[in-house]
Amino acid sequence: MKVEIISIGDELLIGQTVNTNASWMGERLLDINCPVQWITTIGDEKDHLLNALAIAEERAETVLITGGLGPTHDDITKKVVCQYFDSNLVEDKDVLKSIKERFAKRNVEMARVNEEQAMVPEDAEILDNDEGTAPGFLFKKEGKRFFILPGVPQEMKSMMLRHVLPGLEEILSTGVVKNRILCTTGIPESTLYSKLDDLEDLEKDAKLAFLPNYLGVRIRITAVADDKEQAKQKLDAVEKRIRDKVDRYIYADRDILLEEALHDLLIDKDLTVAVAESCTGGLIADKLTNVSGSSKYFDRGVVSYSNGSKQDNLGVSEALLQKHGAVSEPVAAAMAEGVRELSDTDFGISTTGIAGPTGGSREKPVGLVYIAIADEQGTRVEKHIFPNDRRGNKVRAAQAALDILRRRIKGLL
């Protein structure tokens, strides 16, 4: 099925808003094995929309239009689409009722302009909006479908998930499509490829895609089958074969962050952690505390940027700092041990390094980071050299520090 997205909004053309709606839709459509062929972005202008609709009707079978459904004067989508399909606007009692209820629930007086949102095209199917006041619409013409959706991300997403994707899946009837994401970290994409040396054979049962970023490589597995059970079996089989080779790098079988996986691990085993950060500058603590409920296992963080702080807050001795320098294996170990002892947690983790772009030397180049973990069994230190800019090095070092904790808990270190 040929699919086009038409994104409407001046803010998208002038760079004020990045078109993340289209990306999200593209990803969800790929999930049901229905990749998008065209994304057309235009401003809030009648002639441009009429023209874009004509082009899309000629080349695509399903067209998804987002934006310009709000109640203000520059929201022209509904009127222009009605003109295109030669359809009249009529008041819909049910829609009006649901808009009124929404305002009543929030105890907000409904503006006159919102009543206008109950005017719907008489030839369209109404797609109800459970996140806002603007309903969506589905026009059908000569076997082609035109979905008109709001531009507010949460409203668009809800409508996609409840109305658009299930409808398209039914039409596609190519069988059941199921996806699974395996999140890996600590292994470069090229190494992953070479370890999975039977990729071609693996792909007989399912399609694989590798999605790398600074945090790791996500493996997306897509299986098509006659029914759900069979699709699940295919995914399970492929996952098992991948795990046979690279299991130690996989931290989740769904699309979550490492700190979210750690939440479950730490809660599950009733363990606690404290962090001593130098070059990561608070990023590890920030990531851990982004997860709701982290106060159950995260006790404290110390961002010991100065040597004084390494002594005061972590008990690292001045002699050790003078002998090895702040960026060194012994200091990393002493930081992890210090924060663990002072906070009385199960684990202490630490980072010390040179984030850059300045401060490097021949022996200690920019990107050098020591990462340590201390627990009752002892202390381990790992040495990394990251090749990125200051922020990139911080992000990668923080991820590596979270991963040393995961591997320690899992008995992989």
Next chain:
Amino acid sequence: MKVEIISIGDELLIGQTVNTNASWMGERLLDINCPVQWITTIGDEKDHLLNALAIAEERAETVLITGGLGPTHDDITKKVVCQYFDSNLVEDKDVLKSIKERFAKRNVEMARVNEEQAMVPEDAEILDNDEGTAPGFLFKKEGKRFFILPGVPQEMKSMMLRHVLPGLEEILSTGVVKNRILCTTGIPESTLYSKLDDLEDLEKDAKLAFLPNYLGVRIRITAVADDKEQAKQKLDAVEKRIRDKVDRYIYADRDILLEEALHDLLIDKDLTVAVAESCTGGLIADKLTNVSGSSKYFDRGVVSYSNGSKQDNLGVSEALLQKHGAVSEPVAAAMAEGVRELSDTDFGISTTGIAGPTGGSREKPVGLVYIAIADEQGTRVEKHIFPNDRRGNKVRAAQAALDILRRRIKGLL
């Protein structure tokens, strides 16, 4: 001038990459008063590109095409564009030389496939690439311009800044266009509007745009004039009139983050700071340490998530915690004073609050955050209630904490 962007790449259609290139280009083109009308995104497919070129040629005067110029087999842009313009590929000695030099400099052997990048369309102007190996091209046809640019962001940006924008500015000859960004924080967009009550009058001399996000509202001023000096005078006059009304909220007259503005302020006045964070969880320290050179003024951070940590690391008394609770004005003050005293810095700043989504109560709702600053003159505490999700509340609280420091240094608090 009517402008269209054509973005090429399968990864853009399936949501693997968000189209930030088009946003950046849209913003830069607006800078020269030349807003983009269409953005068309297609995959690496010959027929779709030929079709997109035909559509763009019909409706636009300047077309900017990015992506698909690399050396691998799915990079089809150069060949397809040549077919469209009926142009042959010929080897360009200068381009070949510069590619060879680039490899030699990096001490990397040049692959055979890279030689192919020296093949250029005989009817196009060459746009040299100082960030990579793929040159760009400019085709002219019946008064219309087609710029072919690489998709790698840093290569595209450099080529835009060096070749495309200066060329277009010359053609536009609408005079000189100059922009200035005033960064504000701590004032909602609606309040900014009402304080700038002579907006219509202001806009006689320059166009204003308000760009809000969680960190604040950026005001973009655009002036068009006959020459640079006159444009600068217009910008200065408008900036002065804005400052007359909202100066205290403006932290920079260029597009930088608050932590970057603080870098200059702290260095300039030779001041130091330490941070005690509860609900912001390390984010303030992370932001401060994102700026290279921050070790000169940032001494340490304590992420005191547990009450134990507030006592051990900050000297907050158990009695105070029991009497008022961790989320309270007195505890915020004690945290800021504690971290300042222990680190012997000029300033101590602190946050304590409820980031959510759980943990709120009737008296202390989700979003409640106390922010304190301590210095030799004493301690000030501010109370905020943020309406966002967990991450949003963290981001806004961290920004407010950085701003309390700015205002204190500036004598505004």
